[in-house]
Amino acid sequence: MSAPPPFRIGFGYDVHRLAEGRELWLGGIRIPHGTGLLGHSDADVLLHAVCDALLGALALGDIGKHFPDTDMAWKGADSKKLLSAVVALVKQAGWAVGNVDCTLVMERPKIMPHVPAMRTTMATLLEVAEDAVSIKATTNEKLGYVGREEGACAHAVALVYRTA
Numbered sequence: 001m002s003a004p005p006p007f008r009i010g011f012g013y014d015v016h017r018l019a020e021g022r023e024l025w026l027g028g029i030r031i032p033h034g035t036g037l038l039g040h041s042d043a044d045v046l047l048h049a050v051c052d053a054l055l056g057a058l059a060l061g062d063i064g065k066h067f068p069d070t071d072m073a074w075k076g077a078d079s080k081k082l083l084s085a086v087v088a089l090v091k092q093a094g095w096a097v098g099n100v101d102c103t104l105v106m107e108r109p110k111i112m113p114h115v116p117a118m119r120t121t122m123a124t125l126l127e128v129a130e131d132a133v134s135i136k137a138t139t140n141e142k143l144g145y146v147g148r149e150e151g152a153c154a155h156a157v158a159l160v161y162r163t164a
């Protein structure tokens with residue numbers, strides 16, 4: 001068998017329910033809104049999708065395996081800590097993050113004004129330049145659970161490259 005390529009890609013997907021009385025955290029940023037995402041951690045659906053994309057790139061399982069929602073250590077956790085832990089795993093395995101591209105699907109609020117702060121935050125966590133972090137957002141055209149504002153989902157792809 002010939003040597004494997006020095007790059008790998010991964011895909012991540014996550015969904016969280018929206019609920020009243022919760023803070024809305026997306027891309028590591030707190031966004032003022034009437035509802036927030038529900039979860040064991042801060043439920044940052046965007047960072048969770050990125051975590052799964054990175055874990056997927058190295059076939060290291062998924063976020064539920066590394067940070068089980070039965071573990072009280074992660075109760076109310078800042079998802080930035082989860083992403084940092086995943087980046088540490090990537091580095092330990094001899095890889096680094098190349099770039100990530102994600103799409104957040106959510107009816108409200110408007111995401112675009114918050115994207116610059118999300119990119120800065122995520123680039124720092126991922127140890128990449130800001131132009132290696134792409135964040136796109138779309139509504140679901142009022143269709144389905146996203147359209148009814150019952151929840152939000154995020155998709156992400158990540159490329160990692162071998163460093164060792």
Ligand code: MG
Pocket residue numbers: 014015016039043044045048
């Ligand atoms: Mg999640």
